[in-house]
Amino acid sequence: MAEYKVKFEVFEGPLDLLLYLIKKEEVDIYQVNLTRLAGQFIEYIETMRMLDLELAGEFLVMAATLMHIKSRELLPVDQQAQAQDEDAGEDPRWELIRQLVEYKKFKDAAAQLQVLEARQENVFPRTPARLEFASETPSRCEASIFDLVSAVNAVLQRFGQRAEQREIFEDKWTVADRIQHLMRVLGEQARMKFSELFAGAASRSEIVATFLALLELIRLKQVAATQEEPFGEIVVYKTETFHG
Amino acid sequence: MELKPILEAVLFSAQKPLSLKEIRDVFAGAPEHAEGEESARRLKRVKEDELTAALEELAREHEQGGHSFRLACVAGSWQFVTQPEYAPWLKALVGHKARPPRLSQPALETLAIIAYRQPVTRAELEQVRGVAVDGVMQTLLERGLVEQAGRAEVVGRPMTYGTTPGFLEYFGLRSLEDLPAADELRRVAAQKPEGLATVDPGLATAPPEQLTLPTETTKPEGEPQ
Numbered sequence: 001m002a003e004y005k006v007k008f009e010v011f012e013g014p015l016d017l018l019l020y021l022i023k024k025e026e027v028d029i030y031q032v033n034l035t036r037l038a039g040q041f042i043e044y045i046e047t048m049r050m051l052d053l054e055l056a057g058e059f060l061v062m063a064a065t066l067m068h069i070k071s072r073e074l075l076p077v078d079q080q081a082q083a084q085d086e087d088a089g090e091d092p093r094w095e096l097i098r099q100l101v102e103y104k105k106f107k108d109a110a111a112q113l114q115v116l117e118a119r120q121e122n123v124f125p126r127t128p129a130r131l132e133f134a135s136e137t138p139s140r141c142e143a144s145i146f147d148l149v150s151a152v153n154a155v156l157q158r159f160g161q162r163a164e165q166r167e168i169f170e171d172k173w174t175v176a177d178r179i180q181h182l183m184r185v186l187g188e189q190a191r192m193k194f195s196e197l198f199a200g201a202a203s204r205s206e207i208v209a210t211f212l213a214l215l216e217l218i219r220l221k222q223v224a225a226t227q228e229e230p231f232g233e234i235v236v237y238k239t240e241t242f243h244g
Numbered sequence: 245m246e247l248k249p250i251l252e253a254v255l256f257s258a259q260k261p262l263s264l265k266e267i268r269d270v271f272a273g274a275p276e277h278a279e280g281e282e283s284a285r286r287l288k289r290v291k292e293d294e295l296t297a298a299l300e301e302l303a304r305e306h307e308q309g310g311h312s313f314r315l316a317c318v319a320g321s322w323q324f325v326t327q328p329e330y331a332p333w334l335k336a337l338v339g340h341k342a343r344p345p346r347l348s349q350p351a352l353e354t355l356a357i358i359a360y361r362q363p364v365t366r367a368e369l370e371q372v373r374g375v376a377v378d379g380v381m382q383t384l385l386e387r388g389l390v391e392q393a394g395r396a397e398v399v400g401r402p403m404t405y406g407t408t409p410g411f412l413e414y415f416g417l418r419s420l421e422d423l424p425a426a427d428e429l430r431r432v433a434a435q436k437p438e439g440l441a442t443v444d445p446g447l448a449t450a451p452p453e454q455l456t457l458p459t460e461t462t463k464p465e466g467e468p469q
Contacts, residue, residue, distance in 0.1 A: 012350045012353075013373055013374045013375030014374050014375070058375050062374070099374070102372055103374065107356075109425065110356040111352075113352050113356055113415060114347075114352055116416060116417070117352075117414070117415060118346075120416040121341060121343060122328035123316075123325045123326060123327075123328055123416060124341070125323050125325050126258070126259065127259075127338055
């Protein structure tokens with residue numbers, strides 16, 4: 001996703017640069033000397049080129065507009081008027097100044113939005129309180145067999161990635177052993193996360209045996225598996241009928 | 245009992261901003277739990293404008309009282325929120341608010357133009373900013389701050405964009421009328437050149453005013469059909 005290219009961040013567009021140059025001159029937008037501005041603008045573009053910075057095409061369009069304005073100023077006044085009649089268009093100077101004024105207004109509006117944005121970060125609403133009559137076990141839904149299988153599948157996959165180096169050891173895990181193990185652990189902790197059940201597993205067969213033990217205990221209603229939120233971590237806890 | 249203290253109690257215990265409709269639902273449901281309390285029945289069908297007036301007065305009272313919290317209306321929903329100067333203690337208490345990173349300068353500028361000028365096309369945005377807005381628009385659309393508003397009735401029927409309720413929430417604004425200096429910036433729109441940016445005067449295409457749908461031709465009032 002990350003695409004590295006040098007971009008001149010300071011001035012996003014040519015209008016930005018023009019406003020900066022006008023500000024540096026400390027004059028009103030309406031009173032700016034566009035001929036001098038054109039010179040400064042082109043000088044700036046030259047510098048950017050020298051530094052080998054990527055230049056947006058819009059800068060070149062603006063440079064051309066400025067050159068156009070500058071060239072008109074060079075013509076004698078009577079011919080200027082003629083040219084204007086031919087074009088039958090607006091004076092490009094006024095067009096540009098109008099655009100600058102409009103852009104400046106929105107730039108100021110953006111600054112005000114920025115103030116609001118920062119302010120809003122510091123405004124806190126009331127946070128939900130814990131209701132007094134909420135039951136001990138909040139609403140949660142029982143994890144289905146599919147949830148459990150996909151969860152154990154994820155554990156097995158993680159295990160597969162981890163176990164590049166393998167040792168060969170005796171396959172000593174039986175479902176009965178694991179049932180006893182789970183009963184003991186849950187007797188101490190009351191509840192634990194699904195992933196914690198397999199945290200110390202040394203082999204795939206151990207994971208499978210533990211999982212089958214879990215299913216058996218759920219069937220015997222000794223433990224229950226629930227999900228507190230959709231796609232959340234499955235939690236295993238002992239039921240009221242648990243006989244440690 | 246009066247409307248105002250009831251609203252205060254309801255909003256005090258509410259855990260999310262309440263819209264006028266939700267508040268009316270609360271009033272509609274209250275008589276069931278009233279046990280002979282007469283006001284609950286009296287206020288069962290309270291009107292929206294009465295609610296708005298009472299809420300606004302409540303907000304004013306809190307503002308004048310100089311409390312550390314105020315009653316805010318954001319995107320048409322009401323909620324008590326703290327004043328920004330108490331942020332350090334609240335951050336220590338509940339942690340930083342989960343908010344996406346701040347918007348960049350170009351994104352804010354583009355968003356400002358959309359907010360004041362909506363519905364607006366990309367061409368119009370680019371005309372004001374003088375640069376392409378594609379990347380920025382992508383960000384604004386992804387963050388749910390702007391959305392497609394329809395199509396402009398000009399050649400090519402380009403897509404137009406407007407702000408979402410999420411925009412108001414993000415900046416803590418009650419409505420678009422609440423935007424700073426809204427009047428002035430909307431007035432700039434009147435200075436727009438007659439010809440639309442999308443139609444070049446040199447083209448053989450019909451000018452935009454002739455392209456409007458026949459149903460939209462305006463007849464002077466009172467003219468016989």
